[in-house]
Amino acid sequence: GAGVSQSPSNKVTEKGKDVELRCDPISGHTALYWYRQSLGQGLEFLIYFQGNSAPDKSGLPSDRFSAERTGGSVSTLTIQRTQQEDSAVYLCASGEGGTIYFGEGSWLTVV
Amino acid sequence: GQNIDQPTEMTATEGAIVQINCTYQTSGFNGLFWYQQHAGEAPTFLSYNVLDGLEEKGRFSSFLSRSKGYSYLLLKELQMKDSASYLCAVDRDSNYQLIWGAGTKLIIKP
Numbered sequence: 001g002a003g004v005s006q007s008p009s010n011k012v013t014e015k016g017k018d019v020e021l022r023c024d025p026i027s028g029h030t031a032l033y034w035y036r037q038s039l040g041q042g043l044e045f046l047i048y049f050q051g052n053s054a055p056d057k058s059g060l061p062s063d064r065f066s067a068e069r070t071g072g073s074v075s076t077l078t079i080q081r082t083q084q085e086d087s088a089v090y091l092c093a094s095g096e097g098g099t100i101y102f103g104e105g106s107w108l109t110v111v
Numbered sequence: 112g113q114n115i116d117q118p119t120e121m122t123a124t125e126g127a128i129v130q131i132n133c134t135y136q137t138s139g140f141n142g143l144f145w146y147q148q149h150a151g152e153a154p155t156f157l158s159y160n161v162l163d164g165l166e167e168k169g170r171f172s173s174f175l176s177r178s179k180g181y182s183y184l185l186l187k188e189l190q191m192k193d194s195a196s197y198l199c200a201v202d203r204d205s206n207y208q209l210i211w212g213a214g215t216k217l218i219i220k221p
Contacts, residue, residue, distance in 0.1 A: 033209075035211075041213075042198070042211055042212065042213035042214050043154070043198065043200075043211040045209070045211070091153055091154075099144075099156050099159055100144075100156070100209070101156065102153035102154050102155070103153060104152070104153050105153050
């Protein structure tokens with residue numbers, strides 16, 4: 001596609017429910033990143049994919065968070081048993097050749 | 112440890128020039144990015160510096176000194192739409208595993 005596409009753009013979920021966030025990177029980009037950003041805060045790195053493998057998962061805040069990438073393309077970030085502190089915008093980015101491009105983000109609210 | 116420092120907030124006047132500084136201490140350096148982020152939106156790419164010196168792109172310029180661990184973003188002829196946060200990020204290796212600064216909120220006044 002022309003840009004990084006994320007879905008859903010907005011999600012309100014009840015505490016304790018699981019959520020899945022999807023990222024469709026720019027075609028041909030081998031690097032894919034997930035970041036989290038709380039209101040007024042900086043970017044918090046979650047996980048990085050090179051192709052289908054994740055050489056750096058160091059940013060995942062707890063074992064409730066997991067991510068996968070299939071076919072070197074689409075990635076899914078899953079948050080299990082959501083908590084209120086998970087409320088944030090989850091940004092996906094893909095990169096190749098010196099620049100990374102961000103999607104519009106998935107705004108998650110846990111109530 | 113990994114550390115990137117930027118001022119938290121800056122204020123400038125429409126039509127003026129502003130310089131946003133970024134200092135970094137990282138294990139490895141492959142390049143430095145500047146991104147612009149308007150409130151409620153995703154960051155958008157501004158510049159990427161690999162070598163020392165100044166790179167100019169229209170009203171925006173970015174400077175890098177690797178020996179000093181220092182970069183700045185220079186914005187000229189400021190417009191109200193330049194009000195945003197400006198994020199500095201260091202690429203530690205060629206796999207683009209970025210370390211992000213907290214961002215500088217730039218407020219433009221008429």
